[in-house]
Amino acid sequence: MRSVFWVGDSKKRLIDFPIAVRKKIGYTLEEIQGGEMPGNTKPLRGLSGVYEIVTDYKGNTYRTVFVLKLSSLIYVLHSFQKKSTQGIKTPKKEIDLIRRRLNIARQHAESERNNV
Numbered sequence: 001m002r003s004v005f006w007v008g009d010s011k012k013r014l015i016d017f018p019i020a021v022r023k024k025i026g027y028t029l030e031e032i033q034g035g036e037m038p039g040n041t042k043p044l045r046g047l048s049g050v051y052e053i054v055t056d057y058k059g060n061t062y063r064t065v066f067v068l069k070l071s072s073l074i075y076v077l078h079s080f081q082k083k084s085t086q087g088i089k090t091p092k093k094e095i096d097l098i099r100r101r102l103n104i105a106r107q108h109a110e111s112e113r114n115n116v
Contacts, residue, residue, distance in 0.1 A: 044065060
């Protein structure tokens, strides 16, 4: 099983989701830790190697964004409720935050490689 590394406040944000959403995302993360890629995951467009878990609940959409291929860890970059009125497109402010956290994850993975 791969370990999960939470970047920034991604875990705190996930904990604030409704319990049914937390359970679904938690179960999905467990499957990913075991090497599976469940049906509610998909690549995040525009960011190579970045994926999102998409969970719908009571008319709302919740997303948890993660990256797999930086190291043996699963880096969870962001968790958020999608409130965009732009259809399925992820809002720019969320993408910008994901990019910043992806850079943090890359730095962490590099330091982990250097410490081995």
